[in-house]
Amino acid sequence: MTCLKLTSFIHFRFLPLLLAAGVALLALTAPAAPRKPSDDSEVLERLPTRAGDASARELLALRAAMAAAANDPLPAARLAQRYFELAMARGDPRYVGYAEAVIAGFPEPLPPELLSIRGMLRQYRHGFQAALDDFAAALARNPQLAQAHAWRAAIFLVQANYAAAQQECAALQALGKTILQASCRGLALAYGGQLAAGYGALQQALASSRDPDNRLWLLTRLGEVAAWRGQSKRAEEHYREALSIGRDDGYLLAAWSDFLLDSGRPAEVLRELADWESSDTLLLRLAEAAALENAPDAARLAQTLDDRFAAARQRGDTTHRAEEARYALHLRKDPASAVRLAAENYAVQREPRDARILLEAAIAAGDPAAAQPARDWLRDSGFEDQRLRELGQKSAPGPAQAASRAGAPR
């Protein structure tokens, strides 16, 4: 019996060797990765824009305008802003780098228009304090810069500092920016525990907004708030109306996909996101849906995502920890890593979705202490989403655990 056990154990231990041998053979016979194509007509890469595209022509014109007026900040601001919008729409961070380079080409001190854009770029990289400083400096030079107030409000919302966010909303009101003000207040109210009031403010903003980009943003946030209130049907109507505007928007697609995943409709996510593998945030949703559906390419999608996270780590990029936590929890089934990543993320970003992944990961890892900051937020904000409240209760240490913790020597 012992002998049998020993053999089976050894068989198992022998496997790596056999595999190693096979793999080494493969490695020896497989061509090395870098290669020399033999055919001049072989297509190596497809660019995101073609020379004749409207967006390529627009960028060309903006670049030419900037080159023609080297010391004028306005053409540079327009080009940087356009790059930033492209980054948002396509989920492509290269455009953020292009925008930063445009601004870096200007001597300090920067004019307020460029300071404000640099603030946007810095918040994109989660340099929240530096971004707040840029916006404050821009406002000191030009108090009329509503955009800077709106961004400061957005950052305070991410940091769960709702009082500070409300101050920025008030500043927008003072500047007469009613739509921006209502959007700002709607979110601050919703995050701060008053979903119905927040929903009303966002609807009020929507009613007076004609600009399709603004409408898309408001409808997306209305969809989120409706879903938090448990009004799935209404949430879906908002999302569908936002989608019908017909503009690429990574945030909308991510929110819509999360809604579908929460509603047990992964098959629709597979359809909606089929062409969006290139964006990390959307690839995460796609891979989750594929795993739930047992889709044939589920393993490939998860592996691709893993490679992306590895590539980001290699360059020291930590802005994707919330997504990586979700990947670790749902796809790699590694709650310990998930809770670590989610806690690191929560130290920087504290939106409801950040609290949710922290709570979920802590429950899966059986680590109630890790979720304490998220429970504190739920208590302090009074955030009303039923799902999150239940997660908060479930993640709390049980009476036995609490007792043993209290009794443990410190």
Added chain:
Amino acid sequence: MSLRHVPFRLPALLLFFVLLVLAPLASAHKASDSYLILEVNGREVSGQWDIALRDIDFALGLDVDGNGEITWGELRARQPDIDAWALGRLGLQRGGACRIRVADHLVDTHTDGAYAVLQLSGECPRADAELSISYRLLFELDALHRGLLRLTLDGSSHSAVLAPDRAEQRFVAGESSRLAQFGQYLVEGIWHIWIGFDHILFLLALLLPAVLVHENGGWRGVARFRDALHEVLWVVTAFTVAHSITLSLAALGLIQLPSRLVESAIAASVVLAAANNLKPLVEGRRWLVAFAFGLIHGFGFASVLAELGLPQQALVLSLLGFNLGVEVGQLAIVAVFLPLAYALRNTGFYRRGVFIGGSLATLTIALVWLLERAFDLKLTGG
């Protein structure tokens, strides 16, 4: 399909790597990186620089026909411009500016698409000064661009992220700790024995009969585990002592043998070891065989070590690390082989399938190697 949960390290990692390279990769969006691998040994510089085609297009405009696609022809036509552009933004200094040129142009794929691969070679004015690298590629166009550097400087490894605010960085050979270097060569040693089939086959051919006794023209299993262990210890120790001697002599440059002779002799040693199992000539003194041929195998290990390059300032330590690595790798093989063989020694599967069949297969493979190496032929694919 995922191999992530397979509970072993090195081979699984490699398998992963192979799958990764072979799998078609979907183009992703990520911030721009270039991958710069440099090896600086004394004055000599070699390396490889992978730059995304999308980035080159953004800087220089590759898509001449404006169809949104970059072909090999379009890339090839601009190679001189690309070289001048890239090399103009990379500076290496070692006792003065190093002269770098692009030796060849290839292409490769990373997670976010196709890359031009510039193979670099060059030389520096001095062999022992500190190395400084200044990197400015794309920074004026893309402030988020990073150069991901992997540098081997006189045998010691460094890695760095080159960014606009860290565009110039200095490296001193031997700055990474001695211990790290020792560990690195240890791993190389383990790795080499694991992928060095000729060594593994030679060792296995000698070990296969260790659990058997030849009596009256037939084989029977040994009675006690101790007997088998005793035999294995002698064989492995003899092999180790022998190849350590020649490995050290060759690595320190005291003896040089032509590699074709060494490789052929290694193949011959495998042929003889396997043949001896089928028609026993040497019995009981297999450790002598192991010692004699171990001397030859040591030269084989030395040629690998020569390719890796031994850092001059930590020569003995690295040599020791590599040698110990080879032993660790060897012991891992023995640790797996011996209990398994012992457990199976009295079965027909072991005697006919593993012992006779395995020896025959080994003999055949080794004969092919011998022919290939001795006559410089190419009989197998690859």
